[in-house]
Amino acid sequence: MCQLLGMNCNVPTDICFSFTGFACRGGRTDHHSDGWGIAFFEEKGSRLFLDYLPSAQSPVAQLVQQYPIKSKSVIAHIRKATQGEVSLANTHPFQREIWGQYWIFAHNGDLNNLPAIRGEYYRPVGSTDSEHAFCLILEHLRQHFSQAPSLTQLAAVLKDFVPHLAQHGIFNFMLSNGDWLFAHCSTKLHYIIRQAPFAVAQLVDEDVSIDFSEVTTPEDRVAVIATLPLTTNETWHAMQAGEMVYFCEGQVTHVLLPNTL
């Protein structure tokens, strides 16, 4: 299985602290060593850093830890290959353009016997179940909407379609267009909203702590989403199986619980 990390904020924020702990899980404090990637949205643009080296040893990961890129929406992934060989084409996150927006996707889990790709608009490049599922989601959305929908319209379509894909296995994923970040939990996903009053946080994976009150303003709000909690002294919300949460501007805007899906 892989590990996911996401961030969604109301002001551009760097993810250096969280990524430092997360990157250790790629070959040092955990065994997810079949490549990693991170996508940063910066206004309408995005940049994706990918490497098939373990994140704990990757020069690209060192750059990301040392170069504070400020972003309102970030998705990162470290991979333990289950389907598809170790290669750049199979490294998450994946990116496509839809409605003149970049969309980014990363997945933790295993999906089997997914529906065939119709492929009118989107086709996978690599051989993972994850990119296949991403293309199915985008194809479904593009068939429904020829122009960018509102969050409410989009949520209504995903609410029906995501459980349909999730029946095929384990489907913990994050999806973002830079403004909105959607997190779906099949088995394991946690989140925390950091806002004033900010305090000191201590990483699980490294002997590193940060006093957020020194690097924030009282209006800042940051949602951090991760497979497993990244800090020892904060309370993370454990998502339920089948729960889907929509983040925007660093806060939760919709929660769809399994019994409401």
Added chain:
Amino acid sequence: MCQLLGMNCNVPTDICFSFTGFACRGGRTDHHSDGWGIAFFEEKGSRLFLDYLPSAQSPVAQLVQQYPIKSKSVIAHIRKATQGEVSLANTHPFQREIWGQYWIFAHNGDLNNLPAIRGEYYRPVGSTDSEHAFCLILEHLRQHFSQAPSLTQLAAVLKDFVPHLAQHGIFNFMLSNGDWLFAHCSTKLHYIIRQAPFAVAQLVDEDVSIDFSEVTTPEDRVAVIATLPLTTNETWHAMQAGEMVYFCEGQVTHVLLPNTL
């Protein structure tokens, strides 16, 4: 105007030497300081490093110079903004997926009054004439071919369509799917094919030289394409206005001269 750099080889090769000279032109030996980017194909995958800092000062450019990524096809670009503000969304190269392949595009020049985007399959995210032209090319190709065409089929369609876009201004560009690299010259583009017997090359922009015979095998073949020659002691082929060259496996496979277009 911007500067372009491309490479197409028969074995995965690093571009550190050429990129070292090229990156100097982004704010040091020349004034192209409104961001830069480089795309590497690695088998079917690609990775794109982008930064809106000048390449001569960018930590990401330092990484690219120091981390020898081996690739059979590379496109790089340093930007002097003419249309569209300085932002990540306007930073070349641009990437899209078509027929389950990633395609990469970068442009030097200025295009005006381009045809409107039909946008059934591809829409620009940023505000440059360049991304607009890229989307027009992909849309045109996708309307013609629902599956990946052969190089000959593709060349036949581009041969008619590219001059149609080039009428709108200056259209020096490179386009690649990792196997093929197309270079079109409106005003300024040069290339060189390096093959055995390899010799010493000396950069124009830095006091750096390399003896290629020490880092190659006799079978290696590398095409390097650049707005202006990167070395002082090699003979670069200056492309004609309207010339389009197709590179594959480090050699020229088709040349379309203006009078044959």
